[in-house]
Amino acid sequence: MKRWIKRAVPLTLAVGMTIPVLAACSKNQGSDDSKKERVLRIASSMGYGDDEYFRQQFTEIFEFANPNIKIEIIPTMDEKYRYGYARPNPGEKPEDPMENLKKAMEGDNPPDVILTNYEQLNDLVSSNMLTQLDALIAKDKFDTTDIVPAVIDGLKKQGDGKLFALAPTFSSSALIYNKKMFDDAGAPYPKDGMTWEETFELARRVAKGDGDNRKYGFSFNTYSGGDLFYSMDMYTAPLQLTLFDDKGEKMTVDSDQWEKIWKTMLQLNNDKIIPAPQDQSKMRERMMNPNGEDFNPFQHDDFLSSRVAMSIINYGQLDQIINANKSAQNIKGFTPIDWNVVTVPTHPEAPNVGGYIGMNGIMGINAKAQNAEDAWKFIKFINGEEWAKLKARSSYQLVARKKFLKPKEGIEFNMDAFTKLIPVSRQDDYKLYREKPNIYQVRDIGRNLFQDVVQGKTQIRDALKQWQSQGDAALQQMKDNPTAPINIGGATSTQAIMR
Secondary structure, three states: OHHHHHHHHHHHHHHHHHHHHHHHHHHHOOOOOOOOOEEEEEEEOOOOOOOHHHHHHHHHHHHHHOOOEEEEEEOOOOHHHHOOOOOOOOOOOOOOHHHHHHHHHOOOOOOOEEEEOHHHHHHHHHOOOEOOOHHHHHHOOOOOOOEOHHHHHHHHHHOOOOOOOEOOEEEOEEEEEEHHHHHHHOOOOOOOOOEHHHHHHHHHHHOEOOHHHOEEEEEOOOEOOOOHHHHOHHHHHHHOOOOEOOOOOOEOOOOHHHHHHHHHHHHHHHOOOOOOOOOHHHHHHHHOOOOOOOOOOOOOEOOOOOOEEEEEEEHHHHHHHHHHHHOHHHOOOOOOOOEEEEOOOEEOOEOOEOOOOEEEOEEEEEOOOOOHHHHHHHHHHHOOHHHHHHHOOOOOOEEOEHHHOOOHHHOOOOHHHHOOOEOOOOHHHHHHHHHOOOOHHHHHHHHHHHHHHHOOOOOHHHHHHHHHHHHHHHHHHHHHOOOOOOEEOOEEHHHHHOO
């Protein structure tokens, strides 16, 4: 909670400077009902309550510009669970904010505005619990043409082509590359719209060297201690591959498609196209010894240490690269990096889907809203141009309106790379993980078996068959007792995972 408040302080200062503009904007929209006091109720599937961060993030400026509208924020989770003051008793099913939200939406005094996350949006739409916004948008001539594809197309996808919600900001990822490493290899730079296969082939062209001097072609993330098993989610998620059936009762990993993916990852690893995790103790030793010959202040970062030519990177990470380049003359062992970004690679089966994209503040109108008019007024306000102009100052979030997306500190790079792809939709998996909180342990069985494959202890298909068998047994245990620790081969799930 304290961390959220610290992040919100700069926003509060910016709010003070921007309020007059937004207030004027609101008054110009009409003042016939400016003296009539009304209540606008807001609820969230994330369990937010009436806290300072939430109001600073979403409601403060609107309340100032509309003093006659009182905002009530309706929590959907017990305070003691929401802030971790208490945990469910053994055998007790954890409180589910989504189910609590649905009950509130259909209650006697329902919320008007609903905030949800991307995976949950389709659930609310298919349950006919949200008001379609297209007619309201057309009636008020609310411009959505300037909203980036990552947001507008992603939201439409969850509404079967229709809009049931808007989101003012988002976070996104792109493929960053080191120009010098490509120049040294005589290889062309990456470009927008590459497939994964094209990316891996390009990575082979720039990978070179041996031992500690090895230069790798690609990494799923910049962290030097990354785990390939978890990192490959970026590759598999757009294919809508599943680990379990819809009910979470049977595994689905003993398949030709999973075998092909593991073969691809194993080949990249064996050919040293992607980096193996660095020895953590050696990495710390180098960072703690500024006088050593191999000192590198960015040992933990494969891209900043020029260990990889291409890597998936989040928008918020650009600050570190920009600041490092600006201060290069004062950083021993660091050479400035000439870089740019392109879109995250995609699969031919899902050409517009990929990367990590998270929307902040997805908001819609409850189909049973008592104050639908002010709910739409609020959503228009938060998703309007003046709000976007204010939020464009953020270092971590991108505003949804393209007009206000400018490269950081005036540095020229391909900003569009962060805006073109739409999010992966995994609402079925999200529901399973919500209903069966221990199901992640079944996934971790696969990690151990994948490590056996990497170390040459077992063949890929044999490992997948073992995962299928052990996973089926674990899922059956979970079906019988959803909250009990999973027993795998005589050991608890924790012991088996840590073997």
